[in-house]
Amino acid sequence: MPELPEVEIVRQSLHKKIKKKSIQKVIIRNRNLRFKIPGDFENFIKNKRIIKVSRFSKYLIIHFQNEDYCLIHLGMSGTIHILDKKKPLKFTNTSFYHSPFLPEKHNHAEFVFDNLKVIYNDPRRFGFFEIIKNHQDLEKRFKSMGPEPFSDKFNLNYVVNYFKNKNKDIKSFLLDQRFVSGIGNIYASEILFASKINPFKKAKRLNKNECLNVILNSKKILQQAINKGGSSIRDFKDISGNKGNFQKEFKVYQQDGTDCKRAQCKGIIKKKITSNRSTFFCISCQK
Numbered sequence: 001m002p003e004l005p006e007v008e009i010v011r012q013s014l015h016k017k018i019k020k021k022s023i024q025k026v027i028i029r030n031r032n033l034r035f036k037i038p039g040d041f042e043n044f045i046k047n048k049r050i051i052k053v054s055r056f057s058k059y060l061i062i063h064f065q066n067e068d069y070c071l072i073h074l075g076m077s078g079t080i081h082i083l084d085k086k087k088p089l090k091f092t093n094t095s096f097y098h099s100p101f102l103p104e105k106h107n108h109a110e111f112v113f114d115n116l117k118v119i120y121n122d123p124r125r126f127g128f129f130e131i132i133k134n135h136q137d138l139e140k141r142f143k144s145m146g147p148e149p150f151s152d153k154f155n156l157n158y159v160v161n162y163f164k165n166k167n168k169d170i171k172s173f174l175l176d177q178r179f180v181s182g183i184g185n186i187y188a189s190e191i192l193f194a195s196k197i198n199p200f201k202k203a204k205r206l207n208k209n210e211c212l213n214v215i216l217n218s219k220k221i222l223q224q225a226i227n228k229g230g231s232s233i234r235d236f237k238d239i240s241g242n243k244g245n246f247q248k249e250f251k252v253y254q255q256d257g258t259d260c261k262r263a264q265c266k267g268i269i270k271k272k273i274t275s276n277r278s279t280f281f282c283i284s285c286q287k
Helices: 004-018 041-045 135-141 156-163 170-175 185-194 208-227
Strands: 025-028 050-056 059-064 069-073 079-084 091-093 107-112 116-121 128-132 269-274 277-282
Touching: 004 050, 004 059, 004 079, 004 116, 004 208, 025 041, 041 128, 128 135, 156 208, 170 185, 170 208, 185 208, 185 277
Parallel strands: none
Antiparallel strands: 025 107, 050 059, 059 069, 069 128, 079 091, 079 116, 107 116, 269 277
C-alpha cells in the first residue's frame, strides 16, 4: 500500500496538472470499489472547477470552487494515470505502482478535462471515492485520525501522554492511524531503526528521549522519502517519468539477512512476521 510519501508525490503530480481546470465529463465503468460509487457521482462532479489538490494522511483531497470536496484513497493497488488527448498512446502513471501497460478492464473511473484525461485504475478495488459537501464535514471526516507526522500536534507531550500505560508495542502504534496518520510498514521499520528502538518494545517503556527520537525521525525520514520521490517497490514513477529513489536508502526494510548498515554495529537484519506483517530490524543495535 502506498504510504504518506508516495501519496504526496501523487498529490504534487495531480495538482500540477489539474488545478484551475474544470471537469468536462465523468465516466464510471465500475462502481464496485471498496465503497460503491453513488449513482449521482457523475452529475455532482461534472463541470466543477478544481482549486487545488491537497492531502491528509494517505487521502488525496480534490478541492472544488464551491467548497465541495472529493476524497480519493488508492487502497492497495489504485493508480492514477494522466493521458494527454493529443498523445493518446502516451500516459503517465502518477502512482505507487508503475506499469508500461494500462489494462483497460481495471480502468474504473475516468475524468475528462479540456486537454487531458485522468484515469483511476485499480485491479484489487480496495480504493474509493467519497464526496464531501462542506468544510465542516471534511474536518469531521478525519476527526478520529491522529495528527500527521509533520503536524505540530505530533509533539513530545502528545506522544508521552498517549503511551502512558499502553501495553501495545511501538511499531503497532506507528501503524495505528488513530495515533499518527500516514505511516505504513515501510517507514515504521525505517523510523525505528533510525531511533535505535526495537519494534516490539512496549510503548509505555519508552523514555522521553526515545519518544523524541521517534518524532524527529518520523519527520526526517518521511521528508527524505518525499524529496527522493518516494519508494519504488514496483518501478514507481512521478508525472515527469522520474523513479522514486528512497528504496535505495532502506536500512532495514527488505534487508533481512544482511549486515547492519549502522557504523560499528556488527548485527544482522532480521525479518519477523506478526499479524501477516513483516517487521525488519537489527537484532543488535535496536534495543
